[in-house]
Amino acid sequence: MKLFLDTANLDEIRAGVELGIVDGVTTNPSLVAKEQCKFKDRVIEICELVQGPVSAEVTALEADGMVEQARELSGWHPHVVVKVPCIPEGLKAIKRLKAEEIRTNCTLVFSVNQALLAAKAGATFVSPFCGRLDDIGHDGMGLVAEMREVYDNYGCDALVLAASLRHASHVKQAMLLGADISTVPYKVFAQMVKHPLTDIGLKLFLADWEKVKDLV
Numbered sequence: 001m002k003l004f005l006d007t008a009n010l011d012e013i014r015a016g017v018e019l020g021i022v023d024g025v026t027t028n029p030s031l032v033a034k035e036q037c038k039f040k041d042r043v044i045e046i047c048e049l050v051q052g053p054v055s056a057e058v059t060a061l062e063a064d065g066m067v068e069q070a071r072e073l074s075g076w077h078p079h080v081v082v083k084v085p086c087i088p089e090g091l092k093a094i095k096r097l098k099a100e101e102i103r104t105n106c107t108l109v110f111s112v113n114q115a116l117l118a119a120k121a122g123a124t125f126v127s128p129f130c131g132r133l134d135d136i137g138h139d140g141m142g143l144v145a146e147m148r149e150v151y152d153n154y155g156c157d158a159l160v161l162a163a164s165l166r167h168a169s170h171v172k173q174a175m176l177l178g179a180d181i182s183t184v185p186y187k188v189f190a191q192m193v194k195h196p197l198t199d200i201g202l203k204l205f206l207a208d209w210e211k212v213k214d215l216v
């Protein structure tokens with residue numbers, strides 16, 4: 001499973017890239033707003049840091065406007081993938097963008113019906129928002145499982161990009177369910193590498209090494 005960072009923060013992206021395990025980045029208007037930066041500049045900076053897809057979202061609500069924005073966004077850098085919301089106008093835009101070979105990430109997906117439509121429209125990535133479903137008492141990971149089953153049953157090319165992941169256990173479930181990609185906030189990324197037994201084990205090894213290091 002590939003791992004994307006879900007952030008527009010350059011320090012977080014640099015730190016992730018240094019670890020060598022960032023396959024891409026997803027942004028959204030809320031993540032960009034947190035950074036108080038110029039959208040275009042930030043997207044290009046991220047693209048230059050990351051060797052992989054970088055999602056940047058359209059804000060138009062009609063297909064014509066989305067397509068126009070998508071053409072502009074995708075012209076900024078070859079890594080850009082255009083995020084388009086899962087609404088009827090978004091599906092129309094995705095279909096047109098596919099014909100122009102512009103990669104899309106269909107975002108704000110909350111049901112397997114939406115996921116099938118996004119795939120049929122030709123989205124490259126489809127993003128189920130798991131945490132937001134959990135927030136309202138639904139089953140976010142259940143949606144990932146349904147998408148995997150449906151995409152496999154019908155031979156859909158779209159990639160399942162598990163999104164709105166809130167903790168390391170979400171990532172574990174996403175990989176066991178066969179998500180193609182998980183996009184995670186840096187905080188979750190950091191949780192994934194931590195295990196108390198690793199820290200305890202390391203401390204013990206170093207203490208024992210102190211006892212013998214002068215003998216070698």
Ligand code: E4P
Nearest residue numbers: 006026027028132163164165
């Ligand atoms: C994904 O592409 C979205 O940017 C993101 O995962 C949304 O997460 P949130 O529900 O925590 O805002």
